[in-house]
Amino acid sequence: MKALVYRGPGDKGLEDRPRPQILQPGDAIVRMARTTLCGTDLHILKGDVPTCAPGRTLGHEGVGVIDAVGAAVTTFRAGDRVLISCITSCARCDYCRRGMPSHCETGGWLLGNAIDGTQAEFVRIPHAETSLYPIPAGADEDALVMLSDILPTGFECGVLNGKVAPGGTVAIVGSGPIGMAALLTAQLYSPAEIIMIDLDPHRLEVARQFGATHVIDSSAGDAAAQVMALTGGRGVDTAIEAVGIPATFQLCQDIVGPGGTIANVGVHGCKVDLHLETLWSRNITITTRLVDTVTTPMLMKSVLSGRLDPKRLITHRFTLDTIIEAYDVFGQAARHQAMKMLITMEAAQPG
Ligand SMILES: NC(=O)c1ccc[n+]([C@@H]2O[C@H](COP(=O)([O-])OP(=O)(O)OC[C@H]3O[C@@H](n4cnc5c(N)ncnc54)[C@H](O)[C@@H]3O)[C@@H](O)[C@H]2O)c1
Ligand SMILES: [Zn+2]
Ligand SMILES: [Zn+2]
Missing domain, CATH: 3.90.180.10 (Medium-chain alcohol dehydrogenases, catalytic domain)
Incomplete structure (x- = not known):
């Protein structure tokens, strides 16, 4: 065969x-x-x-x-x-x-x-x-x-671990198939905002068609500032990491709001910094998961x-x-x- x-x-x-x-x-x-x-x-x-x-x-x-x-x-x-x-x-x-x-x-x-x-x-x-x-x-x-x-991965590792909830704000970093699966299944819980972030304008356009309320091209380097502006300076309730590189986990740390959750989905092949010196007081949760x-x-x-x-x-x-x-x-x-x-x-x- x-x-x-x-x-x-x-x-x-x-x-x-x-x-x-x-x-x-x-x-x-x-x-x-x-x-x-x-x-x-x-x-x-x-x-x-x-x-x-x-x-x-x-x-x-x-x-x-x-x-x-x-x-x-x-x-x-x-x-x-x-x-x-x-x-x-x-x-x-x-x-x-x-x-x-x-x-x-x-x-x-x-x-x-x-x-x-x-x-x-x-x-x-x-x-x-x-x-x-x-x-x-x-x-x-x-x-x-x-x-x-891809559907169970986006849903279990991103949406469920990220505690997406009605009225909540969600940012999904990475608009590949996994990020898109998280975008599709997040909508089962009716969050108020879903912000999709990527470097590829075409994928962001697709994300908009799939229900993203906002899209951000992070190639300009100001994605964190844009998310903070969109959320009135508070940051998001759920930040889903769907790329698997240090820069995108960093972005999630920069945009998660007090009481929020960073749900890591990406497979990481190298060391990533965790900034507890800024996060320790913010009541956040960080989750990791291999899809079940x-x-x-x-x-x-x-x-x-x-x-x-x-x-x-x-x-x-x-x-x-x-x-x-x-x-x-x-x-x-x-x-x-x-x-x-x-x-x-x-x-x-x-x-
Ligand atoms: N945890 C699990 O069980 C599990 C299961 C399946 C896949 N994964 C992992 O999930 C991740 C996503 O998978 P995929 O198939 O969607 O990958 P993909 O490579 O197709 O998509 C990643 C997206 O991230 C974007 N990107 C790259 N650098 C970026 C940056 N600096 N800022 C913003 N966006 C950036 C790319 O343009 C691309 O659209 C991978 O790391 C994959 O291995 C994890
Ligand atoms: Zn796979
Ligand atoms: Zn078993």
């Missing part, structure tokens, strides 16, 4: 790989129908993610059809259409039972990281019963691909009912055969006005 393989920093290729086999009784083999690329895949290709070894098939998002199940799997059978969660959950360990499957003792973020992922014709899913979701007949599967990772995907069932209902429309994030479509081109476009997102790449399997030859 065809698979997109990480060969080492800066090196990837579409390779012929053996089809995955059932290894544990709880496994399922899924024939992929749709997958996508994540900013985190780009982090891996830069060499930023040491847990992902060269030779790994990338990808932790997608939908597909059950091809085979292990002896212990009773809730799925061949032919069922399923949504794949980026987080694998045993549902039994202490972390899973505390609602933190991101830290599952035999799961967590495995796909496209510790085990082969979804940018392939087939993928092996451990703990299949508790890591896959059945897709109802007639569902729009393009939209559901956004539920594997515990809200996926709720978000799926919101998508199926049309209340949430994450399909709007898809800007480009490719087949698995042309996934290298998809990476080229995604890697230069500003130039191509790109957000999410949808990869379908049609043109790939099974075998």
